[in-house]
Amino acid sequence: MKNLQRVHLNGLRALETVGRLGSLRAAAEELGVSIGAVSQQVIKSESQLGAAIFERTGRGIRPTPLGRQFLDRLTTGFQTLDTAIAMTRHDSDAVLTISVAPVFASKWLVPRLARYARAHPDTKLRLDASIGLVNPDSSDIDLAIRVGEGNWPEVKAEHLLAQEVFPVCAPALAETLASPADIMAAPIIRDANSNIEWNIWLKQFGLDQAHLAEGDTFTDAALCLDAAIAGQGVMLAWHTLAHDALAAGRLVAPFRERATTRYSYWLITSATRPEPTKVRAFKAWLRSEIEATVRG
Template sequence: MKHLPRVHLNGLRAVEAVGRCGSLSAAAEELGVSVGAVSQQVIKTEAQLGAAIFERTGRGIRPTTLGRQFIERLGIGFQTLDTAVAMTRHDTDSVLTISVAPVFASKWLVPRLTRYTRAHPETKLRLEAAIGLAHPDSTDIDLAIRVGEGNWPGVKVEHLLPQEVFPVCAPSIAKALETPEDVLTAPIIRDANSNIEWDVWLKPLGLDERDLAEGDTFTDAALCLDAAIAGQGVMLAWHTLAHDALRAGQLVAPFRERATTRFSYWLITSQNRPEPARVRDFKVWLRDEIAQMMAE
């Protein structure tokens, strides 16, 4: 390693981040420093190397021919270092950090975690409720659970559960719903931020979302569920959202028909570092809980 003393490690890290992220601003955000600091590190590193790694254009910064080869090797090197450090941390760390969407956490996961902690008292859970996906290789996230199409790049993705949707409502409203056509005359609870349209369930039955009645609109699925429990109308729900309320009799699903969306639940972990035993244990427990829910 006779060449490494020529440059500072922080400078190499800045160069690799800019090359991988594609811009100074994106690299600065990842590294948690200012754009000016990243720029200075890149300039200083190029001076120490005696070679231009980037060329500056009116549209930004891009690697030179030498820079592309250099950044590729740097990426391999930093990934190897990261994996080595992760091995020591994750082999001894007893904390399992899980990132989940807030609605999934509050309406399904958290009420079941007591069973997990009883089975695995040696593991301490740390739950992060977030919508955006935090990359497990650049954060302390051990495992993420997300709904989507499973096409997240640079991570290990495992299918957990397809997302099926179906109408739910309070028992008092269900009395007037004898056939799917009756939904058209019932007050409808809508989630303004949902990417699932009522037509996903209606179209296969020969019905049209445009014929639905008016109703209340909320910007959160959990609030929609609370409104449905309160008897304000019919909402389009899914298993992990409505299961506990259905089991408790707070809601009913008046029809047998289910509609599969293009989305599913996915388990997301690092594809670069070894998977700790506590992550494997949580996956097994989670799949068992999902199977139990579906059986019920």
């Protein structure tokens, strides 16, 4: 590895970041330094390498033909380093890092974590509230919970729960719904970001969502649920979102029929590393809680 001695690591990092992001400004923001500092690192590194990695044009900076090949390999190298460092963070059984969608965390998972803490007092949880795809091999995430079809690449995906949807509303509004057809005249609470259509549930009764009444629209499922609890209308909910409000009597499911979507909850873990004890323990606990939710 004597070639690595020709260039300082910070210089290589500057070259890789500029090449990956396409500008000095973006690289400076990611690295937390000034644009001038990044520029100087690039110039110094090119001098140490004895080759031009970038060419300067009136439209900014772009890789030379040699630079493109060099930067591709440099990015691969830094990704390998990042993975190696992430692996050391996974070795500790003291902290379990879980990536989970905010609405699943707030409406279902967090209220149950006290039971997990009592059963596993030596493990501390760190929740990363996000919906983006994560790869445990290149991050500090031990386990992710995602909704989808289970076809994510380069990860291990284990089925947790099929997603079923059904209407819910406040008890007073439920008293006006004698049959599914009555929903067509009720105010409908809509989630603007949802990819689940009302027809998934309505079609079994020969009804069409095109004839649903107007109602309030929100960009977050948790807000939709709060609006339903407040009596603002009927929403299309699912197990983990509405379970606790239903159990407390703040919401009612006026009809017993449910409809299965093409989506499910999945447990996402590394496809390459042995599974730590802390991950196995949390998965077992989570499955038991999910089973209790379905039974309830």
